[in-house]
Amino acid sequence: MFSLAQPLLIFTDLDGSLLDHDTYDHKPAREWLERLATARVPVIFNTSKTAAEVWPLYRELGLTAPFIAENGGCVHLPPDWAGDEPADDDGWARVVLGASRQRILTVLEAVRETESLRFRGFADMTVEEIISLTGLDAAGAERARQREASEPLVWKDSASALEHFRLELIGAGLELTRGGRFHHVMGETCNKGRACGWLISRFEQLHGAGVASIGLGDGPNDIPMFDTVDAAVIIRGRHEQPIEVRDESRAYRTRAEGPQGWAEGLAHWLDDE
Incomplete structure (x- = not known):
């Protein structure tokens, strides 16, 4: 189990995970999003979506953490996470980890x-x-x-x-x-797991301390993320693709789909408080 009081990062897929597969609604996850915001736990999108798609939801939820776009191809860093990377006028930096x-x-x-x-x-x-x-x-x-x-x-x-x-x-x-x-x-070296590992390392460099991590997703492209984080939430999906992870003891498979499953998975790992 993990605690909201410890250094913790939450990495999450969007479609079929935080967002409903059909409606893109995230209401069932709102209570947990509010709890994480109150505890100042970064919620980091790790999605196949583009940065252009991420920004509207990112702003709607009032997030301040980095986000990962295009299955780990790009990492977008807010000013307090950026190092010596070139930044835009708002202080945000972009790191391309994959091929153009x-x-x-x-x-x-x-x-x-x-x-x-x-x-x-x-x-x-x-x-x-x-x-x-x-x-x-x-x-x-x-x-x-x-x-x-x-x-x-x-x-x-x-x-x-x-x-x-x-x-x-x-x-x-x-x-x-x-x-x-x-x-x-x-x-070929680009995936959601590599991007997770990159951000975990950046957090530890900035704060001089280790950090725990939980990853939530519903697709085969989330497997590298599941194998990188400390605990995985494998959300029940609409597809029939197998999702096999290296260590099943660090994985929780939800009964519910989408944002209901997202909330169920966080409750499994965090509701010991």
Whole structure:
């Protein structure tokens, strides 16, 4: 068990986790969000979403912690977490841990042409297509296209072709992971776990002390995060993809989905107070 009184970081996926899979509502998690805010425990988004998508929710919740976008491709640091990284006018710094999106798109186009594989990435889609796949409104779909270090795609070929595609990407220094809705292509050393570890190290450097961590998510792309943090909350998902972690004793699998499961998981690890 963990305590809100100890140094603690909460890393959370968004879609299907903190946010309802269909409605993007987070109301069932509000009580816990308020408790964490009162205890000054950082809630760190760790999502496949873009920074442009994250900002509206981040501001709505009044958060002050860093956040991780695009499956670990980018880490965005507020002024009190930044080191010597270049900062914008508000003091925020951005650290790109993965490959640039332009390089990813170049590789994808070459693989599609040479291997005759069938898939559609966000760069191939209209805003209307993204709306139909995600349920986002037009503004949200446009923000979802503003990517820096990854490309979501819908696979339209066979399972055997998917494995061939994965190997082609590895040969080009890229990696394929599966989220709740899409496959995601990114740099080979880039994932949610590496970004978690990077931020845990940054916190310990800034504060000169160790910190405990809990990670919450519902998709296979959350596995590297689960294997990095001290305790995992594996939220019941809508997909049928297996989620296997290195140490099941450090994982709690929820009965509820979405933000209800999010609250259930935090209660499991923190309600000893």
